[in-house]
Amino acid sequence: MQLNLARTLQRSAANGPGERFVIWVQGCPLACPGCWNPDTWTAQPRMLRDTQDLTAEILATEGLTGVTFSGGEPFIQARALTAVAKEVRAAGLSVFIFTGFTRAELKSQAARALLAVTDVLVCGRYVASERVYDLPWRSSANQRVHFLTSRHGPADMTQAPEAEIRIGPDGQLTLTGLPGSKLLGSI
Amino acid sequence: MSAYITLMTPMTDEECLLAALADVGFDRTKVEVHVNPVRLMGYQVDRQIREANLVIRRQHVGSVYNDVGFLATPTGYQAFVSDDDPRFGAGWLELLNQQYQLHAEAKQQRMAEEERQHLEAARKKLVEAQRATICAKAKKLGYQVKETRAGDSIRLVLVKRTY
Numbered sequence: 001m002q003l004n005l006a007r008t009l010q011r012s013a014a015n016g017p018g019e020r021f022v023i024w025v026q027g028c029p030l031a032c033p034g035c036w037n038p039d040t041w042t043a044q045p046r047m048l049r050d051t052q053d054l055t056a057e058i059l060a061t062e063g064l065t066g067v068t069f070s071g072g073e074p075f076i077q078a079r080a081l082t083a084v085a086k087e088v089r090a091a092g093l094s095v096f097i098f099t100g101f102t103r104a105e106l107k108s109q110a111a112r113a114l115l116a117v118t119d120v121l122v123c124g125r126y127v128a129s130e131r132v133y134d135l136p137w138r139s140s141a142n143q144r145v146h147f148l149t150s151r152h153g154p155a156d157m158t159q160a161p162e163a164e165i166r167i168g169p170d171g172q173l174t175l176t177g178l179p180g181s182k183l184l185g186s187i
Numbered sequence: 188m189s190a191y192i193t194l195m196t197p198m199t200d201e202e203c204l205l206a207a208l209a210d211v212g213f214d215r216t217k218v219e220v221h222v223n224p225v226r227l228m229g230y231q232v233d234r235q236i237r238e239a240n241l242v243i244r245r246q247h248v249g250s251v252y253n254d255v256g257f258l259a260t261p262t263g264y265q266a267f268v269s270d271d272d273p274r275f276g277a278g279w280l281e282l283l284n285q286q287y288q289l290h291a292e293a294k295q296q297r298m299a300e301e302e303r304q305h306l307e308a309a310r311k312k313l314v315e316a317q318r319a320t321i322c323a324k325a326k327k328l329g330y331q332v333k334e335t336r337a338g339d340s341i342r343l344v345l346v347k348r349t350y
Contacts, residue, residue, distance in 0.1 A: 007191060013333075013344045015189045024191055036190035070189045098188045126188070139188075161344045162330070163190075165321055169339035171263065171313045173194040173321075183345070186324045187194070 001080045003054065005047040006040040006072055010061050014164035014177025016096035016120060016137065017156035018065025021058045022176070025072035025081070030100040034128035036139075040072035051080050055087040066094030066119070075099050078110040085117040094119040094151045098137075100126065103146060119151040133180045136160040195284045197263025199313055203294055204241065204257060204264060207286035211279070217247040227267055229253030237267050248275070261316035314341065 006024040009015075015022045027043035028035075035041070058067055067088050069081055074097050085095045095118045099106070103123050106115060115121065124143035132141045136157040147153055163177035165187070173187065198204050201220070208218055219225070224238035229245060229252065239256025241264070248255055252272045257264040268275040295306065318341050322332050330345040 009191070011342075022189070022191075024188075036188055036192065040188075068189070070191075072188070100188065159346055161333075161346045163345045165343045165345065167314055167317050167321070167341040167343070168196075169314065170196050170310065171199075171317050172196040173317065175190060175192040175194065177189055177345075179190060179192075179345075182328055183325070183330075184192075186328065187321065 001051045001083055003049050003051060003077055003080045003084075004043065004045055005049055006037065007047070008049075008054075008057075009176065010057075011064070012068070012164055012176055014161040015068040015070065015098075016066065017094070017152050017160070019063055020066050020068045020096065021061055021064055021093075022068045022070060023054070023081075023084075024070050025074050025077050027076050028071055028073035028100065029076065030073060030125060032100060032126040032128075034131075035126055037072070043076075051083045055084050058084070058088055058093070059091055064093055066096055068096040068098070070098040073100055075101055075106060075111050075114065078108075078114040082110070082114045082117060085114065089117055089119075094149075096120040096152075097122065099123045103144065115148065119147070119149045121146040121148055133162075137178065139178055195281065196288060197313060197317070198257075198284060198287045199263045199309065200287075200291060200294065201241070201259075203287050203290035206290040207283050208241070208243070210286040211283055213243050213247065218243055224258055227254040227256045229269070239267060240264075248272075261313075262320050263313065314339070318343070 004026040006026045009022040012020055012022045024037065024040060026040055026046040028041045031041050074081055089095060097118050099121065101123060122137050122143060122145050127140040127142050130140040130142050132138065137145055137160060161177060163175060163179035163183060166174040175187065205215060205218060219242040221240050224240050225242060227237045227239055227242065237256065239258045241257040243255040245252060245254055252269045255275060256267040266280055298306065321343060325332050325345050330347045333344040335342045
């Protein structure tokens with residue numbers, strides 16, 4: 001099975017609890033105005049990865065707490081992500097998902113199968129007029145955090161990093177997480 | 188969704204930046220080069236005095252807009268362009284940066300070993316300056332910064348909130 005991805009990051013502390021392998025999928029039909037990642041909206045093939053290869057890369061990365069699916073819209077590729085999630089959970093990693101859909105909208109069989117192997121779900125459209133800076137893992141006040149298993153809980157939200165900046169060998173900066181506008185502006 | 192934003196690779200080399208500017212239509216006859224930064228014209232409205240080392244005056248840009256300038260800083264050239272000029276927005280800077288990177292790579296290929304070592308030292312200095320600048324800004328904004336290194340890359344995790 002193949003996944004259409006925008007990018008991956010082997011290690012991040014600002015995309016859910018602990019150290020996480022982050023997968024930004026390509027393609028999102030929601031296209032929320034003000035989205036961080038509008039380059040991930042089109043469903044045109046960008047970086048096609050075999051689910052087994054991707055799973056092997058995740059499992060070969062040491063010291064991870066879990067895997068985070070972001071995007072793009074993960075539930076558009078629910079079937080392939082379910083395959084990855086099952087494997088990584090069997091290896092002891094947790095699964096965290098950022099989705100633009102509401103919980104009530106995730107009713108399809110494929111969506112339910114992915115939810116069945118998810119530990120934490122952050123859901124709801126990004127609504128620019130409801131932008132917030134003080135809620136962990138959320139960008140707008142309408143979004144909700146659901147702990148679907150006992151693997152993680154509200155205690156994981158304390159001291160959750162807001163953002164993470166990487167400085168590459170050539171000085172290039174990469175910013176991930178949920179950075180506030182002041183931080184973005186200052187950088 | 189969580190963000191993944193890649194910012195431009197810093198432009199640090201004057202020769203390569205001048206070559207890149209020429210590629211996008213501003214050859215040396217249109218670019219002033221100053222060892223010490225000079226004042227840019229057209230920024231009086233917001234009462235900020237802006238200075239730059241490389242300057243493209245308004246007559247070459249369009250008289251209704253501000254001068255375009257590039258100020259040399261420890262973290263690379265900082266660009267000043269008119270926010271309201273659609274020709275010189277983020278897309279133009281991205282194109283300029285792409286041309287810059289091409290010239291920088293070509294220059295590195297031409298270099299002798301001693302020059303390469305000099306460039307490597309400058310690169311390390313730039314990365315350290317980036318790190319110090321970001322840490323200072325983040326701390327000023329109230330963040331606690333946790334730093335880790337892997338090879339030549341630096342990771343800064345920013346924590347502010349206590350829920």
